[in-house]
Amino acid sequence: MEKLYIVKIGGNVIDNETDLHAFLESFAAIKGNKILIHGGGKIATRIAEGLGIEQTMVNGRRITDKQTLDIVVMTYAGLINKNIVAKLQSFSSNAIGLCGADANIILSHKRAVGEYDYGYVGDVDAVDTAMLQGLLALNLTPILSPITHDKNGVLLNTNADTIAQEIATACAAVYDVSLIYSFEKNGVLADINDERSVIQNINASSFTQLKNDGVISDGMLPKLENALKAIDLGVSKVIIGKADQLHELIQGQKGTTIGK
Amino acid sequence: MEKLYIVKIGGNVIDNETDLHAFLESFAAIKGNKILIHGGGKIATRIAEGLGIEQTMVNGRRITDKQTLDIVVMTYAGLINKNIVAKLQSFSSNAIGLCGADANIILSHKRAVGEYDYGYVGDVDAVDTAMLQGLLALNLTPILSPITHDKNGVLLNTNADTIAQEIATACAAVYDVSLIYSFEKNGVLADINDERSVIQNINASSFTQLKNDGVISDGMLPKLENALKAIDLGVSKVIIGKADQLHELIQGQKGTTIGK
Numbered sequence: 001m002e003k004l005y006i007v008k009i010g011g012n013v014i015d016n017e018t019d020l021h022a023f024l025e026s027f028a029a030i031k032g033n034k035i036l037i038h039g040g041g042k043i044a045t046r047i048a049e050g051l052g053i054e055q056t057m058v059n060g061r062r063i064t065d066k067q068t069l070d071i072v073v074m075t076y077a078g079l080i081n082k083n084i085v086a087k088l089q090s091f092s093s094n095a096i097g098l099c100g101a102d103a104n105i106i107l108s109h110k111r112a113v114g115e116y117d118y119g120y121v122g123d124v125d126a127v128d129t130a131m132l133q134g135l136l137a138l139n140l141t142p143i144l145s146p147i148t149h150d151k152n153g154v155l156l157n158t159n160a161d162t163i164a165q166e167i168a169t170a171c172a173a174v175y176d177v178s179l180i181y182s183f184e185k186n187g188v189l190a191d192i193n194d195e196r197s198v199i200q201n202i203n204a205s206s207f208t209q210l211k212n213d214g215v216i217s218d219g220m221l222p223k224l225e226n227a228l229k230a231i232d233l234g235v236s237k238v239i240i241g242k243a244d245q246l247h248e249l250i251q252g253q254k255g256t257t258i259g260k
Numbered sequence: 261m262e263k264l265y266i267v268k269i270g271g272n273v274i275d276n277e278t279d280l281h282a283f284l285e286s287f288a289a290i291k292g293n294k295i296l297i298h299g300g301g302k303i304a305t306r307i308a309e310g311l312g313i314e315q316t317m318v319n320g321r322r323i324t325d326k327q328t329l330d331i332v333v334m335t336y337a338g339l340i341n342k343n344i345v346a347k348l349q350s351f352s353s354n355a356i357g358l359c360g361a362d363a364n365i366i367l368s369h370k371r372a373v374g375e376y377d378y379g380y381v382g383d384v385d386a387v388d389t390a391m392l393q394g395l396l397a398l399n400l401t402p403i404l405s406p407i408t409h410d411k412n413g414v415l416l417n418t419n420a421d422t423i424a425q426e427i428a429t430a431c432a433a434v435y436d437v438s439l440i441y442s443f444e445k446n447g448v449l450a451d452i453n454d455e456r457s458v459i460q461n462i463n464a465s466s467f468t469q470l471k472n473d474g475v476i477s478d479g480m481l482p483k484l485e486n487a488l489k490a491i492d493l494g495v496s497k498v499i500i501g502k503a504d505q506l507h508e509l510i511q512g513q514k515g516t517t518i519g520k
Contacts, residue, residue, distance in 0.1 A: 047311070047334075050310070050311045050312070051307070051310045051311060052310075070339055073338055073339050073342050073343070074307075074334035074335060074338040074339045075334060075338070076338075077337075077338045077341075077342045078333055078334040078335070078336075078337045078338015078339065078341075078342075079330055079333050079334045079338060081337075081338075082333050082337045082338075082359055082361060082362075082407065082415055083333070083415065085359075085361045085362055085409075086361045086409045086413050086414065086415050087413045089361055089364055089409060089411055089413070090411060090412050090413035094363060094364055095361075095362070095363075096358070096362045096363040097358075097359070097361070097362050098356070098357075098362075099342055099345075099357070101342060101345045101346045101349055101355075101357070102342075102345055102355070102356045102357050102358075103354060103355075103356040103398075103400055104349055104354055131398065134398045135398075138363075138391065138394045138395075140363055147342065149345075149346045149349060151349055151350060152350050153346050153347045153349070153350035154346065155342055155343065155346050
C-alpha cells in the first residue's frame with residue numbers, strides 16, 4: 001500500500017506566526033501523499049470578543065451557538081485555512097483547503113442534547129475516502145479545517161483531533177497511514193513539568209496503567225484514546241510530539257509512538 | 261466539446277437568504293459540468309463595522325488594507341463560501357468551495373500602485389484549467405470565492421466578475437462554455453428604471469453604439485467589457501440576467517445575450 005501521512009496541528013502553533021511558518025515549511029517537504037488537519041487557536045475567541053459576542057464555556061468546551069458557529073466557520077475554514085494554503089503554495093506544495101462540507105468529505109450529525117447542549121457541534125458519521133483518494137491522485141494536499149456538515153445544509157463545529165482520527169482510520173483501508181498529532185510539547189510526558197520525560201512508546205495496556213497511575217492528565221486522555229482507537233482500526237502508527245520536530249517524529253526519532 | 265456552465269452570482273442575492281436559497285436550488289438542478297463564482301455582499305462591511313475597522317472607498321472601490329483583507333478572506337472564502345457549499349450539498353450537488361489559492365486555481369499579482377493604492381487587490385495572471393478539469397472529472401462542482409494568491413504566500417482580493425471571465429476564457433479551450441452573470445436585474449436595460457426594457461442581444465458594435473448614446477451606465481460597463489472579452493476569447497455565449505430566472509437565462513429565453 002502507498003504511504004499516507006496525516007498530520008494534525010494544534011492551536012498553539014497556529015497562534016504563533018513564526019512557528020506556523022516553520023511548521024508549514026517542513027510539512028511541505030514531506031514527500032508523497034499527505035493531509036493536514038488544523039485546529040482553531042485563539043483567533044476565533046479574539047474576533048468574537050471584538051464583535052461583542054459572548055462565549056459560553058462548559059467543561060472547558062465552547063458552546064457553539066449560531067453566532068459562534070459563524071465566527072468559527074469564518075476563522076477556521078476562512079482566515080486560518082486559506083492563509084495556510086497560500087503559505088504552502090509558496091513552498092510549492094499544491095494545497096487545497098477544505099472543510100468537511102466540501103466534496104462531502106466529512107458527514108456528521110449535530111450532537112444530541114444530553115446534560116449540556118453544545119449547540120452546533122458535529123459528531124462524525126462518515127468520511128468519503130474515495131474522494132480523498134481522487135484529490136490525492138491529482139497530486140493535491142488536502143488541508144482540512146474542523147468544520148463538518150449534516151447534508152441538510154447545516155455546518156457543524158467538530159473536534160480536530162477526532163477528525164484526524166476519523167480520516168486516518170477511513171484511509172487505513174487503502175493506504176499505509178501514519179497519523180501525527182503535533183503540538184507544543186515534546187510528546188506524552190511522564191512528568192508534565194519536564195519536557196525530557198517523554199514516554200517513547202504507549203500501547204493499550206500501558207495506557208491503562210498510566211491512566212490508573214494518574215500519570216496522564218485530562219487534556220492528553222482524549223488524544224490518546226483517539227490514537228489507540230486509530231491503531232485498533234488499522235492505522236499503522238500514531239505519533240504525538242512537537243510541531244517543530246515534524247521530520248524526526250515521522251522517522252520515529254522523537255515524540256511518543258502509539259502502537260499495538 | 262462537453263458543455264460547461266459558469267455562473268457568477270452577485271452580492272445582492274447573497275445578502276438575501278430566501279433569494280440565495282432559491283438560486284442555489286435552481287443552480288444545483290443544472291445538469292453536467294458547472295462552476296459557481298460568488299461575490300461578497302454586504303457581510304464584510306458589516307463585520308468590519310462590528311470590529312471597528314474603518315473602510316476606505318475610492319471611486320466606489322474598497323481599499324483592501326491588511327485588516328480588510330483578513331475580513332474579506334474570512335467572509336468570502338469562509339462564511340459565504342462554506343454556507344453555499346453546505347446548501348448545495350443539501351440539494352445533492354457535490355460542491356467544493358475554493359479560493360484561487362486552493363489547488364493553485366487562480367494565480368494573480370498585487371495591482372501596481374498607480375493614482376491610488378488599492379492595497380491587497382489581485383489582477384489575474386493564470387487559471388489552472390487542467391486542475392479544474394480534474395475536479396470536474398471527479399463530478400465535483402467548484403464554488404469559487406473572489407480571493408486569489410500570488411504564489412508568495414499572499415492572498416489577494418479580486419473582482420468576481422473578472423474571475424468569472426478569466427475562468428470562462430481559460431476553460432473555452434477545452435469546453436463549450438456558457439458564462440452567466442446573474443444579478444438583481446432582468447438584464448441589460450435600455451431604461452434603467454424599466455425592468456421591461458431588456459436589450460435582448462448585444463455584440464461589440466452595438467455595445468459601442470449603446471455606450472456612445474449613454475444608454476449603458478457606469479456599473480454595467482465593466483460587466484459588458486468582461487462579457488465581450490470572453491466572447492472574443494472563445495466563450496460560446498455570455499448571458500446577463502436575473503438570478504431567479506437561471507434556467508430561462510441558460511435557455512436564452514430571458515436576459516441579455518452577448519455574442520459575436
